[in-house]
Amino acid sequence: MTDLQSHHNLLERYQAVKNQVQELADNHGHRVQLLAVSKRHSTESIEQLHKAGQKAFGENYVQEGVEKAQALSHLEIEWHFIGPIQSNKSRQVAEHFHWVHTIDREKIAKRLNDQRPEHLNNLNVLIQVNISEQDSKSGIHLSEVNTLAEAISQLPNLTLRGLMCIPAPLDDTQLEHEFTAMRKTYEELKQNHPSVDTLSMGMSQDLELAIKCGSNMVRIGTAIFGARH
Numbered sequence: 001m002t003d004l005q006s007h008h009n010l011l012e013r014y015q016a017v018k019n020q021v022q023e024l025a026d027n028h029g030h031r032v033q034l035l036a037v038s039k040r041h042s043t044e045s046i047e048q049l050h051k052a053g054q055k056a057f058g059e060n061y062v063q064e065g066v067e068k069a070q071a072l073s074h075l076e077i078e079w080h081f082i083g084p085i086q087s088n089k090s091r092q093v094a095e096h097f098h099w100v101h102t103i104d105r106e107k108i109a110k111r112l113n114d115q116r117p118e119h120l121n122n123l124n125v126l127i128q129v130n131i132s133e134q135d136s137k138s139g140i141h142l143s144e145v146n147t148l149a150e151a152i153s154q155l156p157n158l159t160l161r162g163l164m165c166i167p168a169p170l171d172d173t174q175l176e177h178e179f180t181a182m183r184k185t186y187e188e189l190k191q192n193h194p195s196v197d198t199l200s201m202g203m204s205q206d207l208e209l210a211i212k213c214g215s216n217m218v219r220i221g222t223a224i225f226g227a228r229h
């Protein structure tokens, strides 16, 4: 494939995903933000999508994300960190990202708060819920959300925006059950924390069900960029 062809394919896939998300959002009567997950994809692809109107990009690996943010600092991009955070990498996350989707302990929240540079706006954070209760996965139990939310709301350089989850591979019935439980906790959280407005759930495989269950931010990689290298 020539560069020109792959460029067209990228933009076509992007438009198709954007249209699909818009249509689902319209059907369900709420807004849905599209986060383009660009991990393991080139800065050139990000630049092309940015030119086509995409402003928010998600990265999983600190080093890769920081390098891309620096290489593309001339563009107005909103960078979302969506991977696991190790303590020794939190400073780079606090300095280079606008959002973090994967807060699952107070210690990390405090580090990000302390390390957020003064000249930047608050870091927007989501609490990651281990909705399928997988041993191998990051995230907290739904019953622990209120306590962690309370702790985050005391940190002046962070703004609590909501919840995020990465479900296990499940059949649609089970998945709908888990998405619905997320939605319920999200609605309750909103009552106590007026800054909460984001429910980040749904990826390439399950965006339709996620939006049906109330997601207002979907994180899409493969359906836009194709397979990762």
Ligand SMILES: *Cc1c(COP(=O)(O)O)cnc(C)c1O
Pocket: 037, 039, 060, 082, 083, 166, 203, 204, 205, 219, 220, 221, 222, 223
């Ligand atoms: C990679 C990744 C995505 C995107 O997954 P696709 O299946 O490629 O759409 C979304 N969220 C998180 C947390 C990811 O790590």
